[in-house]
Amino acid sequence: MRILRAFATVATTALVVATIALYGVHAARGSDHQDSPTVVARPGADITDVFAYPAPDNPANNVVLAMDVYPLIPAGQSSSPQYSFDPAVLYQFKIATGVATKNYTENLVIQFVASGAGSTQTLTMYGPAAPNETGTTNTLVKSAGTFPFNSPATLSGNIQVFAGPRRDPFFFDLAQFFKIIPDRNYTNHQNGATPPPATATSFNGFPANANGCNTTPSSNLLANFDVLQIAVELPKSMLEPNGASTGQVIGVWATTGTATGS
Amino acid sequence: MIKHIALGVALGALIAVGVSACSGNASPFIGPSPAPSAAAKYIQIELLSRPAVKEAFENFADHDTTNRTEPYNDPTLQSEIGTFTTTVAGRSATWASALQSTLYPNEMLVNLTSNATTAAYLGVETNGLTGSTFGGRALTDDTIKLSLGAIFGNTLTALGVPDDGKESPCLIDDHVTATNQTTSTFPYAQPPI
Structure with missing residues (x-):
């Protein structure tokens, strides 16, 4: 519940952040994939x-x-x-x-x-x-x-x-990872930008009633x-x-x- | 937990400010192709060994440093494993220390004397608890689930690390499994799609 309360404080910016996060997902979909400006x-x-x-x-x-x-x-x-x-x-x-x-x-x-x-x-x-x-x-x-x-x-x-x-061969719900830790998405650093706040605190795919974790189906963005x-x-x-x-x-x-x- | 995550992200963001602009969707670079001479010198720009170590624990701004150093002489990675584990993940100092000693130096360990016929990520470090004493990494190993379990779950208790009671159950698994199977002939990875 503390997680939910904490996120309520940034609710007014959630839609904007989500939009940014979704853009980032489409621009960068890797793990060690795209992990520094040099290799990008x-x-x-x-x-x-x-x-x-x-x-x-x-x-x-x-x-x-x-x-x-x-x-x-x-x-x-x-x-x-x-x-x-x-x-x-x-x-x-x-x-x-x-x-x-x-x-x-x-x-x-x-x-x-x-x-x-x-x-x-x-x-x-x-x-x-x-x-x-x-x-x-x-x-x-x-x-x-x-x-x-x-x-x-x-x-x-x-x-x-x-x-x-x-x-x-790599598989990972990277979109959700970037919502949890936006710092790791290189697109959030472009032009010296500050990464947005986290917009998730749970991975997806959990069964119902599992500690309140997300039940949305997970997705392998590298598939x-x-x-x-x-x-x-x-x-x-x-x-x-x-x-x-x-x-x-x-x-x-x-x-x-x-x-x-x- | 979210306070830990928010704090960690905020710290990461602050550290990341000032990172030089990257090229975004730059056109793929294919350099000139003169025959390399024996005297040609190449300067390291990228390094990878264990998956999801640099990426999970280390602030993006520090990836380039790790990419340009030896895995046994990294000035940032080991300390950031500890910092991430205690602040972002909210685990105990003992838990963080166990991860630091397991994951640094940042080299993938392979036991060539093992009779195992398959690899298993972290198999050497865990004496086979992850599925094989060969260690290394198989094409289909779920390295993310293993890593998340070690950071946010109680996986390390199997190695004798005291349970600190600070697990984050919503972060222990991304619930993605390998759909990309291997082939029976070299190079064993699936053809392109």
Whole structure:
């Protein structure tokens, strides 16, 4: 009830705020999708999700790393030439193999750079290899091979690679999230604007009589969008230091970078 | 709870004032494509590991800082996990500390020695309580429900964190499930629609 009372104090502005929120929902529909002005301006470098899972075709021996970029490609539009990887961007998976000893610094990288645009684009994979340098400024390691856009390929060392459009696997009632925490919607910050007050305190989809929570059906705002995905399936042994047969826990993250940092 | 949320949003908004204008619906940028030289240097502009950590806990104005730093050397993320948890979510300091130690450094943990045939987000950190000791993240993992449960629900009690009695039951689940199933062949993610 305190929630309801608190919101009553802003009731006079609720309609205006709701209008703004709805505009925002249509302009920005992501989670790590569109999470800074820099990546909003360069969607080919905007990482929306990172995955790491045992390869379904060989879970005992292989692992898949995947990163999604380029959020919010409308359904039916992924074959448009504009929806290809940004040749000015270095795409990287970074791996720390010393997590067990609290060493979280990367000591392996897998890198990708695109060339050309559209359906004739090619990508070159570099690594996996020790990075030339750790940290946020990086150079290319040894090439592992070049492969075409939107076509699974096999590189030497039993490495499978793919880079092309996929349906966005992320799912979230993002519209409701932005009503609860409007700060996270980048459109609320445009031109130095101050985000509006929250207009909701509950997610949707709760059953009736569930603590007074919203019963309005929830909605996955990413359901009808595609992304570009880089996926690599490779032997687990390539991600273990010195090919250690005992393996270990590794830390994984993905980055994008450009020559200018913009 | 709403006071916490309102306060948090207000603080976030204040911090966000002054953020440089972003380009809104700028045209997608496709840069020139010269063959990269071995000496080419690339400066990091984006980072992602665990989903919904930066996005949930960190003020929008600070995302760019996290995007440009190493996940083990972030100047803002760990403290903002604590601040968000105690102010916006209204949880105890103990709860916040547990989230900080679980989610920082901001790296997705994968146990390559696990015999599990599927991934499960936070599976390493929870010793398999989320479904698999492999950890990592599967294409269909409901990472949002897991995250909301940890922030606003009582999920962490399974890890021995004392229940602080400050759950927010209306925020523990967004009730969206995966409709996007995987395929049986590499790259396993569904084709575009």
